[in-house]
Structures are given as structure tokens and as C-alpha cells.
Amino acid sequence: MKSFYTSFVIISLIALTSFCFGQAKESNAGPSQEKTKLQEATSTPSAKTVIKDLLLANGIAVEDLDSQEYVESIQEIRVRWDAYADRSERPLRAAEASHPSINFAVVSRQQRSSGMPRQRAPELSSDQLLIVAVDALGRLRAWALMMDPRIIRDESADTTGAITGQILYRATPEFLIPLPDNPAIKEVRFYHPRWTGSTFVLDTLGKVSL
Amino acid sequence: MSFVRGLCVSSFLLIIVVCFPQQVSAEPVVALVSNGSPGNRVDMVILGDGYTAGEMDKYSVDVQQFVQAVFAQEPFKEYQRYFNVYRIDVISSESGASHPERTPAVIKNTRFSASYNCLGSQRLICVNASSVLTVVSNSVAPNQRDILVVIVNDPQYGGSGGVPAVVSTHSAASEIMLHELGHSFGLLGDEYGGPPPPDCDLSIEPREPNVTRESQPALIKWNYWIDPATAIPTPTTIPGLPGLYIGARYCDNGLFRPTHNSKMRSLNFPYEQINTEQLIKRIYNLVSPLDSSEPVALAIRLPRGQAQGFSVSTLMPMTRTLETGWLVDGQPQGTGLTFTLESLTLSDGSHSLQSIVKDTTRNVRNDPNHVLVASTKWDVIVETPPRIASASISGKNLIILGDHFQEGAVIEINGNAQRTRNDQPDPTTLLVGKKAGKRIAAGETVTLTVLNPSGFRSDSFTFTKPAE
Numbered sequence: 177m178k179s180f181y182t183s184f185v186i187i188s189l190i191a192l193t194s195f196c197f198g199q200a201k202e203s204n205a206g207p208s209q210e211k212t213k214l215q216e217a218t219s220t221p222s223a224k225t226v227i228k229d230l231l232l233a234n235g236i237a238v239e240d241l242d243s244q245e246y247v248e249s250i251q252e253i254r255v256r257w258d259a260y261a262d263r264s265e266r267p268l269r270a271a272e273a274s275h276p277s278i279n280f281a282v283v284s285r286q287q288r289s290s291g292m293p294r295q296r297a298p299e300l301s302s303d304q305l306l307i308v309a310v311d312a313l314g315r316l317r318a319w320a321l322m323m324d325p326r327i328i329r330d331e332s333a334d335t336t337g338a339i340t341g342q343i344l345y346r347a348t349p350e351f352l353i354p355l356p357d358n359p360a361i362k363e364v365r366f367y368h369p370r371w372t373g374s375t376f377v378l379d380t381l382g383k384v385s386l
Numbered sequence: 387m388s389f390v391r392g393l394c395v396s397s398f399l400l401i402i403v404v405c406f407p408q409q410v411s412a413e414p415v416v417a418l419v420s421n422g423s424p425g426n427r428v429d430m431v432i433l434g435d436g437y438t439a440g441e442m443d444k445y446s447v448d449v450q451q452f453v454q455a456v457f458a459q460e461p462f463k464e465y466q467r468y469f470n471v472y473r474i475d476v477i478s479s480e481s482g483a484s485h486p487e488r489t490p491a492v493i494k495n496t497r498f499s500a501s502y503n504c505l506g507s508q509r510l511i512c513v514n515a516s517s518v519l520t521v522v523s524n525s526v527a528p529n530q531r532d533i534l535v536v537i538v539n540d541p542q543y544g545g546s547g548g549v550p551a552v553v554s555t556h557s558a559a560s561e562i563m564l565h566e567l568g569h570s571f572g573l574l575g576d577e578y579g580g581p582p583p584p585d586c587d588l589s590i591e592p593r594e595p596n597v598t599r600e601s602q603p604a605l606i607k608w609n610y611w612i613d614p615a616t617a618i619p620t621p622t623t624i625p626g627l628p629g630l631y632i633g634a635r636y637c638d639n640g641l642f643r644p645t646h647n648s649k650m651r652s653l654n655f656p657y658e659q660i661n662t663e664q665l666i667k668r669i670y671n672l673v674s675p676l677d678s679s680e681p682v683a684l685a686i687r688l689p690r691g692q693a694q695g696f697s698v699s700t701l702m703p704m705t706r707t708l709e710t711g712w713l714v715d716g717q718p719q720g721t722g723l724t725f726t727l728e729s730l731t732l733s734d735g736s737h738s739l740q741s742i743v744k745d746t747t748r749n750v751r752n753d754p755n756h757v758l759v760a761s762t763k764w765d766v767i768v769e770t771p772p773r774i775a776s777a778s779i780s781g782k783n784l785i786i787l788g789d790h791f792q793e794g795a796v797i798e799i800n801g802n803a804q805r806t807r808n809d810q811p812d813p814t815t816l817l818v819g820k821k822a823g824k825r826i827a828a829g830e831t832v833t834l835t836v837l838n839p840s841g842f843r844s845d846s847f848t849f850t851k852p853a854e
Contacts, residue, residue: 252523270585303569329569332510333558336652339653340578352519354529372590
């Protein structure tokens with residue numbers, strides 16, 4: 177019980193800080209939005225800070241990574257990525273998939289009645305792609321961390337249950353990307369988080385205009 | 387004439403195409419497990435391939451068995467109330483999956499074109515992911531599809547990991563799916579060794595939480611799970627004993643795994659401690675332990691003498707309840723899902739009330755992002771309402787004596803605001819209703835109230851103007 181109360185004090189300080197910084201934004205929110213926001217008061221920003229720093233390092237102005245969670249109207253864009261010169265339906269082995277192309281294209285775009293998917297404490301992984309929507313001035317308007325749609329895991333087990341496998345790559349993957357229905361969004365950029373052993377760097381994959 | 391007729395038909399078709407764009411046809415969606423709003427749950431979507439219209443009952447049974455298998459496995463078993471599961475009823479023209487490796491080749495016309503022997507790997511099932519996305523996009527909302535699984539109506543062992551994950555109806559398929567969830571949902575690494583492919587890479591410390599190349603105890607990612615008496619590297623084959631075991635991530639040497647065996651190395655084993663911890667944190671990445679709170683308004687004005695009730699609803703693991711604590715002005719004041727704030731225990735002015743919900747599971751020992759914790763905070767202003775002690779007439783003016791009149795307070799006669807001299811320092815005990823005395827006839831009885839700018843109103847005060 178004592179340690180629980182100690183946690184209370186620590187969490188209170190974190191929450192109080194978050195609350196103070198969030199006051200201006202919350203004052204215009206409706207009741208339901210307020211309810212959601214305060215639930216996240218103790219979600220420490222450290223995991224998102226990594227993403228924010230990476231975006232800043234890539235020239236993207238970031239004000240608030242959380243603002244997109246409270247939008248009431250969203251759109252979903254479907255993007256096709258002709259990732260490799262070999263555009264056959266068959267997946268590619270790792271050796272054939274080392275140099276992805278920059279050929280992204282919007283296949284469709286539609287409004288959706290849904291909230292934005294949210295992550296309270298996202299983790300970067302080299303198996304994911306970081307997708308970023310920016311306005312005409314290159315400022316962040318939305319972002320998403322999605323599993324890399326190229327990846328196909330070919331894994332199976334022998335009679336003892338021991339697993340072996342390999343990683344294959346789709347040559348022409350597609351994405352469904354939810355974004356705020358914000359006309360200010362002009363471009364969607366695609367990055368691959370690459371782990372260096374101690375930190376992540378973002379490799380630019382390509383972009384599409386909206 | 388035929389040209390004109392053709393032109394008319396073409397125009398008509400053009401109008402139809404332009405005015406009635408292709409209808410988006412959503413497939414039937416059945417909510418198999420509904421535990422709450424998709425905005426605060428892990429949402430799993432299951433689709434079928436190779437099920438004909440006449441096999442929908444079989445599809446339903448296959449999906450149910452798959453879901454039961456997933457939620458029989460810890461930590462998904464303990465946290466199953468954190469999940470929603472949707473089944474999309476997709477009908478194929480033909481039953482089963484293609485087997486190009488057979489002689490003669492078996493080619494089936496199915497909705498997602500599921501095919502074994504993908505890239506020459508007999509047990510690898512590939513599907514047309516684009517077709518899957520079309521159905522998913524048309525059938526479920528974007529915040530309703532955290533995990534996508536395609537079940538292929540074929541009893542031969544097979545499947546593939548990724549988005550979507552693909553499994554056959556073979557009895558071991560759910561086991562390999564749980565391994566794949568370890569990758570796609572838990573961001574876990576493989577714990578098996580070589581031979582390649584994939585290549586063994588010893589050049590950098592792996593990112594995955596269950597693989598390391600470090601052998602110094604202080605640098606091992608999961609060292610807080612390792613008993614100091616455990617040898618490093620760990621030679622034992624005891625199941626579920628955290629340590630440092632040689633071989634992981636496609637390397638037979640040079641990389642280490644946390645336990646002798648686990649589901650990230652072999653089927654039919656538990657995930658074990660380190661992977662379970664990571665999976666729980668990944669569940670909480672999508673699900674806040676605090677589901678909702680009341681009152682919804684976060685700014686509360688509480689009149690002195692009154693009490694205000696507060697409540698929260700939390701997620702419910704299967705065998706435990708989450709701890710809920712309440713802090714008033716940062717000081718712990720109670721536990722449980724409800725709390726009553728008594729104004730008499732507080733001074734007039736601003737206060738805070740915070741509810742903190744925490745999962746204290748022993749399966750998570752390291753939570754640097756505090757993802758197992760969430761809170762709600764209310765700002766509470768306690769205030770003593772204005773009180774009228776007496777009223778009198780002085781010339782044309784109405785004189786009110788009392789207490790807790792704020793600067794800007796207004797006298798009301800029968801509910802009608804009066805021009806009030808209210809510029810005295812706050813709080814004042816005197817208010818003057820300018821010419822308000824003229825609005826009350828001699829001998830007339832009225833109801834007086836005082837309204838403070840904070841919104842608090844005094845109790846009614848009955849006043850009878852003396853006969854002149």
C-alpha cells in the first residue's frame with residue numbers, strides 16, 4: 177500500500193505537469209473529449225518524445241503528437257507502394273528486397289466515421305513504418321506507426337515444435353492510412369525506422385501528395 | 387439511327403457511372419467478443435478464405451475454435467476482457483485453398499486467392515493482401531482493426547506472419563499464430579538460432595526486448611527478472627527460469643534469449659516471463675486501464691456544506707482487479723471505484739481531486755512509460771455561498787447585509803437582477819441595490835437573493851417593505 181501511495185505522488189507530479197501544459201487546449205474541448213484526454217494524463221511522453229525528436233531531425237515541425245487523437249472526422253487513404261522493380265505477385269527474398277523504390281501512389285481516399293486509432297506508448301521497431309502527414313509548410317498534422325506491409329514471415333515448426341523460418345517481402349504492398357479529415361494535410365511521407373544498435377534513425381522511403 | 391441510339395445508351399451509362407459511383411459493399415460483420423468501445427480495446431478482426439456460402443457454419447466454428455485457442459494462452463487469457471473480436475463473413479466461390487505443389491496442381495477460386503507453396507515454401511500460405519484490405523476497409527472502422535487474421539479453409543498445416551496474418555484450420559495453426567502475434571503485436575524477436583536465412587547479425591545490439599548480445603548481468607535487458615544465483619550464461623534446461631541462454635535471433639552463438647524455451651522459439655510452450663511482460667505492455671499501449679469517469683465535467687464547483695460523488699470504471703483482468711486510488715490536493719485519501727468529496731474537509735478555494743488506476747500485476751516488473759497506469763483529474767473549487775442576514779430600505783436604495791458577497795455580486799428581487807453597488811473589496815458584507823427600494827411597494831413581500839459572479843446564489847430571504 178505504501179509503495180502504491182508513493183506511486184501516487186510520482187504520478188501526480190507527472191499528471192500535474194501534463195495538465196498544466198494542456199490547459200489551453202482543454203478549455204475548448206467538449207465533455208467527451210475532455211474525458212479521453214485526462215485518461216492519458218499519466219501516459220508519459222518519453223516514448224513519443226523519441227518519435228518527435230526523429231521527426232524534428234528530419235525537418236518536420238512538430239507541435240503536439242497527441243492532437244490527432246481528438247479529431248471528430250477522419251479520412252482513410254489507401255496507398256500502393258511499388259516497392260521493388262519486380263512487381264510480381266510472388267514475395268521476394270531478403271536479398272532481392274534490399275533497395276526499396278520511392279514509388280508510392282494514392283489508390284483511394286474516403287471519409288470515415290471513426291476515431292483515430294491511438295497508441296498510448298508507441299514503440300519503434302524496424303518491422304514498422306512511420307507514416308507522417310504534413311501541411312504545405314511541412315508541419316506535422318498526423319502520424320501513424322504501422323507494421324511494415326512488405327513483411328511476410330514464413331515460419332513453421334517441426335514435429336518437436338521447434339520453429340524455423342525466414343522473412344519475405346511483398347513487392348507491391350498497400351496501406352490503409354487513417355488521417356484527420358483536415359484539408360491542410362497536403363503530403364504523406366513514409367519512413368523506415370532503422371535501429372543502429374543504440375538508437376533509431378529514419379530512412380526516407382517516399383511520399384505522396386494529397 | 388443506330389448511332390443516335392448508341393449515343394443515348396452511352397450517355398445513359400455515363401450518367402449512371404458519374405452519378406452513382408461504385409457502391410462500397412461491406413461484408414457482414416459479427417462481433418464475437420464485445421468488451422467495450424473500440425477506442426479503448428484491442429480489436430481483432432478475423433476473415434475467412436475458401437469458405438463457400440454453404441460453409442459459413444463451418445467458418446463460424448473454425449473461428450470460434452481459433453479465438454478460444456488464442457484466449458487460452460497467457461497473457462491473452464488474463465487480459466481477454468481488453469479485447470474485441472470481430473468476424474467478417476467473407477464468401478468464396480470455391481472451398482479450400484490452392485495447392486500448386488500437388489500433381490495435378492489444385493487451383494481454387496477464392497476471395498483472397500489463398501495459396502500454399504508460396505515462393506516454393508510448401509507450408510507458406512500467401513493471400514492477396516490487397517483484396518483483404520478492401521474487405522477490411524469496407525467492413526470495419528479504422529480504429530477497429532488492431533490485429534488482422536485470415537483463416538484459410540484448408541486442414542493442411544500452413545500460414546504466414548505479417549499483416550494480415552494467415553492460418554489454416556490445422557490444429558497447430560493457432561500455435562504458430564500466437565508466435566506471429568509475438569512479432570506483430572508484441573514486437574518480439576525470434577528466439578531460435580540458425581542456420582540462415584535469415585542471416586545471423588552480431589554487429590549490433592538487437593532492438594527486441596527478448597534478445598541481447600550482452601552477457602554482463604548489468605547490461606542484460608531483462609536482468610531484473612534474473613535471480614542473482616542464476617548462472618550467466620545459463621546452462622540449465624529448467625522451463626521458465628529467466629537467465630541468459632545461448633542462441634537467439636537466427637544465431638546459434640553470440641546472441642542470447644531469456645529462457646530455455648518459449649513460444650518465440652518453439653510451439654506449445656508459454657511465452658514465459660520476459661515476453662509476457664512485453665505483451666502486457668503492448669496491450670496497454672492500446673488500452674487505458676481507466677475506461678471512463680464521472681462526472682464528465684472536469685471543473686467542479688462545490689458549495690460549502692455539500693458533498694460531490696466521483697467514480698471511475700476500470701478494465702477488468704480475469705483474476706484480479708486494478709488498484710484505484712484517490713488523491714485530494716496530491717494526498718492519498720481513499721481507494722476503490724468511487725469517492726465522495728466532502729466540502730467541509732476543505733478550505734474555500736481551488737483544490738484537485740485525482741483518481742489513479744494501476745495494474746499491479748507481478749508479470750510486469752519494468753514499466754518505464756507508466757503504461758500500466760492512467761489517471762483522471764478534476765479541478766474543484768469549494769466556495770461558501772453568499773448569505774443574506776438582513777435587508778432594509780434606505781431612501782430609494784435596498785440595503786442588504788450578510789456575508790460572502792463577492793465583488794460583482796448582484797441583488798435579485800423575485801429572481802430579477804437589480805443594479806447593485808458591488809465594488810467593495812471581496813468578500814464584503816454589504817450590498818446596495820440602487821433605487822431597488824422603489825421597486826418594492828410599501829407592505830409588499832418579496833424574495834431576495836444574492837448571486838455571486840462565481841455562480842453561487844444565496845438562500846432566499848423573505849423581505850416585507852414597511853408601510854410608509
